[in-house]
Structures are given as C-alpha cells and as structure tokens.
Amino acid sequence: MKHLLSMKQLTNDQILNIFNVARAMEHGQRSAMHTDKFAANLFLEPSTRTKSSFHIAERKLGLDVLHLGENDSSMTKGESLSDTLKTLEAIGVNVAVVRQSEVGVLNDCTEDLNLSVINAGDGCGEHPTQSLLDLYxxxxxFHTFENVHVAIAGDLKHSRVARSNAHALTQLGARVSFITKPEWQDDSITNHYITMDEAVEQCDVLMLLRIQHERHNDRSSQTTYLEEYGLTKQREAKMKDHAIIMHPAPVNRGVEMDGSLVESPKSRIFRQMTNGVTIRMAVLQTLLKGEL
Incomplete structure (x- = not known):
C-alpha cells in the first residue's frame, strides 16, 4: 500500500504490524534512517499536535522536511491540490502529509502519484493516524480490543476522529457506544446511542471529542453541554476503577469535560500525544519501506 488515507484500508494485521513497529521504536530499536528522502507537510487547516508530531517523527527518521501552509502554496493562485502534489513529486518529495477540508478528495489526487500521501485530516472525513495512536x-x-467497551462522546456529525475510530474499533473486536446531542447524531456512523450517565458506569474507555465551534453557527448551547453531555467530576467518580479517559485534543476545558479531569489519574490525553510521535514514525517507516 502506497498511501494511508482511511482506516478502512487497513486490515487488523496491518494495524497490529504498525503497533509492533512503534513498540520496537519505543523500546529503543534503531529505526532505519532516511537521510536521502524528503517529506512535505501540507497543512491547509490549523493544527498543533498533528503537524508538530509529524515534524518530530520525520526528523527522528532523518527526513528533510518542507512545511507548506495555505499561504505558502500556489493553491492560493488557483492551483489544484492534485497539481500541488504532482509538483512535490516532481521536485523529489517522497512522502506528503496533507490536511485539508474536502472529504475524500485525496482519493482522486493520489491515483497516479508515486510519492506516498498520508491523510492528516480531511474536513469531517477521516483522520487515520489519530485513530492509530488512539488504538495504540x-x-x-488493556493489551487487547476484544470486548473492551469504548464510549465515544461529542460532536459526531463533524468528527473525523469518530469516523476513523468507530470503524477500526469495531473491526478489532471492541464494543462501541456513542453519546451526543440529537442534532449531532450521524446515522452513517451508528444508531447506537446511550446517555453519558450510562456510559460512565459501563465503559472501559471514555473517548471525548472536541466540540468543533468553527463548524457551528450556534454556540449558545455550550454553556449547558458539560452538565448534559460532558464528563463532570461527579460522573468521573462513577467510572470503573480500570477505565481511562481519552480526548484527541485540543480540549475545551469546562465544555467537553471538567477542566481538572484533563490531568486526572484516569486521563491518557497527554499519553496519546506522546504516542502520536511514535505511531507517526511507524507509519512513515512502513510506507517508506513499502511494508504497509
């Protein structure tokens, strides 16, 4: 496989192979260095964690890195994303990491490309490397996914993280439930909804999602969201002893969850960020070596 655009491309064996590569790197196994190769990070939407962790992952693998934002690309002059990627390929780029707002557009852009493309988020579509680091x-x-109950709570309609994780977790044998406001439900993901009060008592993993204010016109309801749908201190106290809290970040403290819970003993939010570098190293490594 040349590109990573969707979690639906990956078999369970391929996912677990990426984890094995990541774990070997984490335990000190020297990774192959790619000092003769170039990566281009094309981020046309804002990003802190994904962009920074890809940069660190690329540099740890020895890659030279080009950073292209919306104002650095000839797309501001009307060039298509497809032609931008063809240009990067023509000048010698080996892998491009792309974040942009159009769902599925990368599928058409990558048909005839020789360089590898990694989807770093396509609007409300998918975010496969975020999913991989969450799964990792x-x-x-838990050392397994079989019968692990994962509850995903938040803005499902606009969440690429929810789409990627809902598919991959189910494929790996986890039980997945969803919590959201009625107007944020998305039947293309699921019709299995529970309340947050049910979720905290039942789940092994509570995965909270950011309310994507930039994709909403009405923000008036965020003041009551925490009490109705979010993780309060009272709800956190009802979680199973072994249960963990996750969030892809950035966190709207006091909206999706009580701000003090970001650093609670159950929280794995900053561990997810650490794992993001390792997983992105593993993805880059397997793509560049043609082993994915």
Whole structure:
C-alpha cells in the first residue's frame, strides 16, 4: 500500500504490524534512517499536535522536511491540490502529509502519484493516524480490543476522529457506544446511542471529542453541554476503577469535560500525544519501506 488515507484500508494485521513497529521504536530499536528522502507537510487547516508530531517523527527518521501552509502554496493562485502534489513529486518529495477540508478528495489526487500521501485530516472525513495512536493507547492499557467497551462522546456529525475510530474499533473486536446531542447524531456512523450517565458506569474507555465551534453557527448551547453531555467530576467518580479517559485534543476545558479531569489519574490525553510521535514514525517507516 502506497498511501494511508482511511482506516478502512487497513486490515487488523496491518494495524497490529504498525503497533509492533512503534513498540520496537519505543523500546529503543534503531529505526532505519532516511537521510536521502524528503517529506512535505501540507497543512491547509490549523493544527498543533498533528503537524508538530509529524515534524518530530520525520526528523527522528532523518527526513528533510518542507512545511507548506495555505499561504505558502500556489493553491492560493488557483492551483489544484492534485497539481500541488504532482509538483512535490516532481521536485523529489517522497512522502506528503496533507490536511485539508474536502472529504475524500485525496482519493482522486493520489491515483497516479508515486510519492506516498498520508491523510492528516480531511474536513469531517477521516483522520487515520489519530485513530492509530488512539488504538495504540488503548492496547497499551488493556493489551487487547476484544470486548473492551469504548464510549465515544461529542460532536459526531463533524468528527473525523469518530469516523476513523468507530470503524477500526469495531473491526478489532471492541464494543462501541456513542453519546451526543440529537442534532449531532450521524446515522452513517451508528444508531447506537446511550446517555453519558450510562456510559460512565459501563465503559472501559471514555473517548471525548472536541466540540468543533468553527463548524457551528450556534454556540449558545455550550454553556449547558458539560452538565448534559460532558464528563463532570461527579460522573468521573462513577467510572470503573480500570477505565481511562481519552480526548484527541485540543480540549475545551469546562465544555467537553471538567477542566481538572484533563490531568486526572484516569486521563491518557497527554499519553496519546506522546504516542502520536511514535505511531507517526511507524507509519512513515512502513510506507517508506513499502511494508504497509
């Protein structure tokens, strides 16, 4: 496989192979260095964690890195994303990491490309490397996915993280439930909804999602969201002893969850960020070596 655009491309064996590569790197196994190769990070939407962790992962693998934002690309002059990627390929780029707002557009852009493309988020579509680091964090804690109950709570309609994780977790044998406001439900993901009060008592993993204010016109309801749908201190106290809290971040403290719970003993939020570098190294490594 040349590109990583969707979690639906990956078999369970391929996912677990990426984890094995990541774990070997984490335990000190020297990774192959790619000092003769170039990576281009094309981020046309804002990003802190994904962009920074890809940069660190690329540099740890010895890659030279080009950073292209919306104002650095000739797309501001009307060039298509497809032609931008063809240009990067023509000048010698080996792998491009792309974040942009159009769902599925990378599928058409990559048909005839020789360089590898990694989807770093396509609007409300998918975010496969975020899903992989989430899955890796869950496996790190539970050592399995079979019958692990994961509850995903938040803005499902606009969440690429929810789409990627809902598919991959189910494929790996986890039980997945969802919590959201009625207007944020998305039947293309699921019709299995529970309340947050049910979720905290039942789940092994509570995965909270950011309310994507930039994709909403009405923000008036966020003041009551925490009490109705979010993780309060009272709800956190009802969680199973072994249960963990996850969030892809950035966190709207006091909206999706009580701000003090970001650093609670159950939280794996910053561990997810650490795992993000390792997983992205593993993805880059397997793509560059043609082993994915």
């Amino acid at each position: 964090t869950i496996q790190e804690h």
